[in-house]
Amino acid sequence: MDAPTLAVWKFASCDGCQLTLLDCEDDLLAVAGRVRIAHFLEATREVLPGPYDVSLVEGSITTAEDAERIRRVREMSRTLVTIGACATAGGVQALRNFADVEEFRSLVYAHPEYVSTLATSTPIAAHVDVDFELRGCPIDGRQLLEVITALLVGRKPNIASHSVCFECKRRGNVCVVVAHGTPCLGPVTHAGCGALCPAHNRGCYGCFGPMDTPNAAAQVALLRATGMADGDVERASRTFNAGTPAFIELSRVTTRREAHRDAPL
Amino acid sequence: MTHRSDRTLDVRALARVEGEGAMHVRVRGGSVETVRLEIYEPPRFFEAFLRGRRYTEPPDITARICGICPVAYQMSACAAIEDACGVVVDGAIADLRRLLYCGEWIESHVLHIYLLHAPDFLGYPSAIDLARDHRDLVERGLALKKAGNDVMELIGGRAIHPVNVRVGGFYRAPTRQDIRALGEKLRVALDQALDTARWVAGFDFPDFHHDHEMLALTEPGRYAIERGTVVTTGGLAFPVTAFEEHVIEEHVAHSTALHAHLAGRGRYLTGPAARYTLNRAWLSPLSRQIADEVGLGVRCDNPYQSILVRAVEVVYAVEEALRLIEAYEPPAPPHVDVPPRAGMGFGATEAPRGVLFHRYGVDADGLITSARIVPPTSQNQASIEDDLRRFVADRLDLPDDQLTHQCEQAIRNYDPCISCATHFLDLTVDRS
Numbered sequence: 001m002d003a004p005t006l007a008v009w010k011f012a013s014c015d016g017c018q019l020t021l022l023d024c025e026d027d028l029l030a031v032a033g034r035v036r037i038a039h040f041l042e043a044t045r046e047v048l049p050g051p052y053d054v055s056l057v058e059g060s061i062t063t064a065e066d067a068e069r070i071r072r073v074r075e076m077s078r079t080l081v082t083i084g085a086c087a088t089a090g091g092v093q094a095l096r097n098f099a100d101v102e103e104f105r106s107l108v109y110a111h112p113e114y115v116s117t118l119a120t121s122t123p124i125a126a127h128v129d130v131d132f133e134l135r136g137c138p139i140d141g142r143q144l145l146e147v148i149t150a151l152l153v154g155r156k157p158n159i160a161s162h163s164v165c166f167e168c169k170r171r172g173n174v175c176v177v178v179a180h181g182t183p184c185l186g187p188v189t190h191a192g193c194g195a196l197c198p199a200h201n202r203g204c205y206g207c208f209g210p211m212d213t214p215n216a217a218a219q220v221a222l223l224r225a226t227g228m229a230d231g232d233v234e235r236a237s238r239t240f241n242a243g244t245p246a247f248i249e250l251s252r253v254t255t256r257r258e259a260h261r262d263a264p265l
Numbered sequence: 266m267t268h269r270s271d272r273t274l275d276v277r278a279l280a281r282v283e284g285e286g287a288m289h290v291r292v293r294g295g296s297v298e299t300v301r302l303e304i305y306e307p308p309r310f311f312e313a314f315l316r317g318r319r320y321t322e323p324p325d326i327t328a329r330i331c332g333i334c335p336v337a338y339q340m341s342a343c344a345a346i347e348d349a350c351g352v353v354v355d356g357a358i359a360d361l362r363r364l365l366y367c368g369e370w371i372e373s374h375v376l377h378i379y380l381l382h383a384p385d386f387l388g389y390p391s392a393i394d395l396a397r398d399h400r401d402l403v404e405r406g407l408a409l410k411k412a413g414n415d416v417m418e419l420i421g422g423r424a425i426h427p428v429n430v431r432v433g434g435f436y437r438a439p440t441r442q443d444i445r446a447l448g449e450k451l452r453v454a455l456d457q458a459l460d461t462a463r464w465v466a467g468f469d470f471p472d473f474h475h476d477h478e479m480l481a482l483t484e485p486g487r488y489a490i491e492r493g494t495v496v497t498t499g500g501l502a503f504p505v506t507a508f509e510e511h512v513i514e515e516h517v518a519h520s521t522a523l524h525a526h527l528a529g530r531g532r533y534l535t536g537p538a539a540r541y542t543l544n545r546a547w548l549s550p551l552s553r554q555i556a557d558e559v560g561l562g563v564r565c566d567n568p569y570q571s572i573l574v575r576a577v578e579v580v581y582a583v584e585e586a587l588r589l590i591e592a593y594e595p596p597a598p599p600h601v602d603v604p605p606r607a608g609m610g611f612g613a614t615e616a617p618r619g620v621l622f623h624r625y626g627v628d629a630d631g632l633i634t635s636a637r638i639v640p641p642t643s644q645n646q647a648s649i650e651d652d653l654r655r656f657v658a659d660r661l662d663l664p665d666d667q668l669t670h671q672c673e674q675a676i677r678n679y680d681p682c683i684s685c686a687t688h689f690l691d692l693t694v695d696r697s
Binding site for chain 2: 011012013018019020023025026028029040045062063091092093096101105117121197199235239
């Protein structure tokens with residue numbers, strides 16, 4: 001039997017999530033031995049024709065051309081996995097969704113008319129069916145290898161969807177909120193990083209996006225209890241996963257001022 | 266067979282570069298009319314959405330411009346904000362920043378040498394194909410690359426978008442014990458770096474030279490990485506605060522990257538070859554010795570030999586990291602306080618691909634009022650196009666597929682980072 005084919009695609013992004021695959025130094029050649037890399041422009045100029053068994057998609061949709069291109073990628077892919085905050089949530093470039101993109105275009109470019117862009121940055125799942133979403137800004141290398149391994153043997157990837165708080169407990173981190181009063185998005189943020197920020201004496205900043213069942217009201221109260229101003233709560237919820245419904249809910253702090261004033265500390 | 270005196274050559278979706286772009290060549294009457302490097306990476310508007318953010322946020326936000334050189338963005342952002350707030354970060358914290366930056370130079374350069382550039386010289390489509398015949402070579406490259414990532418993971422928390430960097434320094438300083446273990450890995454990496462330089466020295470380099478002005482940061486006494494003042498091979502010297510008086514960016518129709526030139530002077534080149542040419546004197550004795558051994562002269566004006574410079578810089582970065590590790594004392598606290606202050610701040614550092622400039626306006630409440638970022642690839646784009654014009658003119662007799670392949674290789678010499686510059690490649694040769 002031929003090795004399954006793997007394709008890697010890029011849309012609006014920083015290249016960091018596909019770099020995560022090249023950063024799996026100890027496992028890269030082993031993975032390359034199990035699959036046929038059919039389309040991975042960052043790594044090879046050789047392009048094999050589709051269809052592809054597995055497509056990994058990095059980046060968000062920000063242009064009309066890309067909205068068309070992702071449909072063609074979907075048609076050519078048996079299994080389509082989105083990797084990273086851009087592909088799963090629209091990325092940091094989704095901050096335009098809350099602003100006037102015409103103003104953005106004229107601020108950055110002298111000739112805005114040369115630049116074609118959509119008013120929003122949207123995740124891949126807003127355009128085509130997605131078989132699995134792997135979160136993170138950037139994704140975690142071990143989780144990526146787990147997803148590829150699971151797909152190769154035909155099982156469901158074993159990726160926990162609980163919050164960063166669980167990872168802190170498992171790692172033995174001291175809670176930065178309780179011990180130091182440091183604002184932390186850990187309670188509403190999807191696990192996967194291994195609670196990196198709290199392990200470095202800083203609060204989680206939500207780069208893996210929302211966990212499955214986030215409690216936005218309790219999170220707002222918690223952030224306020226650390227002394228965070230409402231403008232800063234809004235900014236904290238509007239970074240790399242700003243386009244997710246849960247973090248949009250979190251950012252609406254100023255319209256929910258009266259609710260949940262008491263922090264559950 | 267196309268008519269040879271008029272043709273169009275298109276390289277669509279250039280491979281083994283970071284980001285997305287294309288190249289379009291138009292030939293009329295047997296001579297090259299235009300060469301355009303088209304950057305079609307969609308715009309992400311960082312400079313616009315940074316306005317209104319807190320002055321502490323640019324290191325985390327601008328890291329997301331590039332997954333390959335996030336530390337460069339973090340370091341230039343910190344430098345600019347600290348400048349705006351009138352704070353100088355020095356001593357053990359500055360040393361730890363330089364150590365982190367050495368990790369990024371190692372990781373990024375080794376990625377380019379082994380995974381992006383070497384396959385061209387050896388006739389393989391990728392390093393994975395190279396590994397089928399020479400697994401030991403690729404394994405050495407991956408091990409050396411990993412040493413760079415180990416530095417970033419220990420000091421930055423993770424290799425891509427480090428979490429431990431903040432305005433004023435770091436959230437947590439690594440322990441001496443952790444740093445010592447890193448030193449043991451880097452001693453192995455030094456031998457791998459020397460072997461890498463000797464390996465790439467055996468490649469066949471086409472005889473191609475340019476006369477671009479070259480620009481780099483310089484710092485007397487050591488090879489400039491995380492700070493310095495600007496100098497050029499044409500004799501210009503100015504502080505980072507004057508960067509925008511000398512570097513003019515223009516928006517051209519075929520690119521979402523802006524094109525930069527030196528005011529009153531024209532195109533220029535930044536990056537490893539510029540650094541080597543301007544700062545060779547400040548390399549360590551061992552890295553200068555390996556530069557001589559691999560055949561680099563006092564300057565590097567052959568883009569193909571940029572792989573030699575990268576290999577020499579990897580040797581330097583590993584050695585420099587070992588020196589910093591030897592002298593390491595954990596800074597306590599690991600950061601200095603940077604209270605907000607209304608003002609304008611300028612910062613520039615040497616990203617793996619060249620000078621990366623940031624400028625921020627900050628108000629008294631610590632909110633960002635304006636942001637400007639000038640990445641290396643947009644500075645280099647005019648020089649790359651000029652080189653390609655001459656390169657194509659000498660090879661017009663080649664069939665389209667060979668010419669396309671050679672142009673792709675020529676472009677990879679510059680290690681263009683398109684994600685950063687969009688602000689890369691699809692080659693079109695129009696000969697009709």
